[in-house]
Amino acid sequence: MPDKIRIFIRGIEYLLTTEETEEYMQEIAAELTERLDSLTRKSPFLSASMISSITALSLLDENKKLMTEAEQLRAQLKDYIEQSATFRLEINEARREIERLNLRFFKKD
Helix, strand or coil: CEEEEEECCEEEEEEEECCHHHHCCCHHHHHHHHHHHHHHHHCCCHHHHHHHHHHHHHHHHHHHHHHHHHHHHHHHHHHHHHHHHHHHHHHHHHHHHHHHCCCCCCHCC
């Protein structure tokens, strides 16, 4: 059930309705504030809306790159799982062949 959580970003209070924990949302708000403040220190001539837009673009860029990386890792994991299944089949086939050869060459007469 969603909870109402009060956070502050750059001194401005926001009341959010979320299913996330308050601790998590406080961490996110603090990180966002730090990013906004950092850009403000680097470029004090930018307006608040420009700072917000540039920070949003940066965060979306990071998110998109991480999502792409995650998708590549999922695909790589899928390949590894498929290879593992193939190797298991090959191992089982080799074991059967070893057993067959053992029976053939070491058959007691």
